Amino acid sequence: MPARRQGVRFWHWLGLIGGVMIAAGGVLAGAAPAHDPMLLLPGVAELRDATVFATAVVYVGLTLLLVAWWRVGALVRRPDGPSVRGLMKTGVWWTLPFLLIAPIFSRDVYSYLAQGAMAMAGMNTYKVGPSALGGQLGANVPAIWQDTPAPYGPVFLNLANGVAHLTQQSTWPGIIGMRMLALTGVGLVAWSVPRLAHASGVDPAVAVWLGVLNPLVLLHLVADAHNDALMLGLMTAGLVLALRGRPWLGVVAITLAGLVKAPAAVAIAFVVPIWAGRLAVGTRWVRAACGALAAAAGTAVVFTTLAGTGYGWVGTLKTPTLARTWMSVTTDLGYVSGQALHWLGLATVDQTRDAFWLAGLVVAAAVFMFLLRRSTQVGPVAALGLCLAALVVLAPVVHPWYLLWGCIPLAAAGSDAMRRGVAVLSALLVIFVLPGGVPPGLPVLLGAAIGVVVALLALGALGYQLRRQPLPVSELAAAER
Numbered sequence: 001m002p003a004r005r006q007g008v009r010f011w012h013w014l015g016l017i018g019g020v021m022i023a024a025g026g027v028l029a030g031a032a033p034a035h036d037p038m039l040l041l042p043g044v045a046e047l048r049d050a051t052v053f054a055t056a057v058v059y060v061g062l063t064l065l066l067v068a069w070w071r072v073g074a075l076v077r078r079p080d081g082p083s084v085r086g087l088m089k090t091g092v093w094w095t096l097p098f099l100l101i102a103p104i105f106s107r108d109v110y111s112y113l114a115q116g117a118m119a120m121a122g123m124n125t126y127k128v129g130p131s132a133l134g135g136q137l138g139a140n141v142p143a144i145w146q147d148t149p150a151p152y153g154p155v156f157l158n159l160a161n162g163v164a165h166l167t168q169q170s171t172w173p174g175i176i177g178m179r180m181l182a183l184t185g186v187g188l189v190a191w192s193v194p195r196l197a198h199a200s201g202v203d204p205a206v207a208v209w210l211g212v213l214n215p216l217v218l219l220h221l222v223a224d225a226h227n228d229a230l231m232l233g234l235m236t237a238g239l240v241l242a243l244r245g246r247p248w249l250g251v252v253a254i255t256l257a258g259l260v261k262a263p264a265a266v267a268i269a270f271v272v273p274i275w276a277g278r279l280a281v282g283t284r285w286v287r288a289a290c291g292a293l294a295a296a297a298g299t300a301v302v303f304t305t306l307a308g309t310g311y312g313w314v315g316t317l318k319t320p321t322l323a324r325t326w327m328s329v330t331t332d333l334g335y336v337s338g339q340a341l342h343w344l345g346l347a348t349v350d351q352t353r354d355a356f357w358l359a360g361l362v363v364a365a366a367v368f369m370f371l372l373r374r375s376t377q378v379g380p381v382a383a384l385g386l387c388l389a390a391l392v393v394l395a396p397v398v399h400p401w402y403l404l405w406g407c408i409p410l411a412a413a414g415s416d417a418m419r420r421g422v423a424v425l426s427a428l429l430v431i432f433v434l435p436g437g438v439p440p441g442l443p444v445l446l447g448a449a450i451g452v453v454v455a456l457l458a459l460g461a462l463g464y465q466l467r468r469q470p471l472p473v474s475e476l477a478a479a480e481r
Contacts, residue, residue, distance in 0.1 A: 021061025059451025188233025
């Protein structure tokens, strides 16, 4: 492959082509709404029934995007590699194909829209599910979530309420509105990551490649419009503020992130060593902890009172455990062990699985305490990334975008070995997560395999042609202009 000769620009355009292919495949195999206007286009309904073809189109795009991202990562490590500014420009281009499409891999955005409409109608989203709303927005929500309360904080529900109001509870404009919220979060991540990297002694260009251009960010935060984007954006911005000498303001931002989605609140603990490092010796840790607790509690009370939603979301945090995901180690071990114990007559599958879930959370708490005590040696941002990664791996439910909770801080502040692990894991998850509009089965796997093979053969043929016709001009310089 002609990576060095072609430079960044070749991979820039290849990634964009991959994104366009993913978006086109998403029309056929993505998580479309119940009343999809795309069905009015000629041939779309018939192609959606062709599962192998629809999946293959998605996987051609995934392979092209993944190869482009990986090769840009190789160029970033060269002395004449792309700058942060050049990478940001590439990232903007790579997001464009996903701005106006329906989600591809997850239907969560439909739950967000329904919950926003429920809040707008004065319904208590912490007591009833989208089935109480009915209508088109309620029909888009998957059956498993129809009667479940919202597990999100008051800040997110008020933002979802605003989207529902602005879009007049229409599905397609609502998807775009939710994506704008997600893009705001991704923008905050893009602002924060190079600054966190600089403060942590990491090459900002490498951090941006891994933490911002990461295909998981493009596919799950941008394309699928997950509220994790806003959570991560506020959390990383809060860490930047803390490292820049305004820890109380950093805690406020992180608390807002926690009022979008609760796991971000873990980051408040890792602001304490940053805060303590700026205080005089003595009881600095105690004073920093008290300051962080006061800032977090004050922010939570003020914004919850202004939102008028109450604290019901605390009791609904277990809602996501209704889903069973193969990526959860504790769920898998609990199920396998539960089958054996059930056969022996010692315990039910649910009892065993609950025990494994509890054990996983206990281990995650122990990892949290260990890393917090050693945050000065590891670095608070890297320690937070490891802590969130452990929390996700040991949690009852694991989705690919959950892993970004730990991956983004580690991209900005982790060691070389940590970043290599994040890169490999990201690449694997891009390939192993199926689009949400096709049922799992042999046709999907066959389509995925065909898509990967077709993309690799096309890249091989293109590379052969380019090697025969070397370019006389540096494409790297052109990409930086």
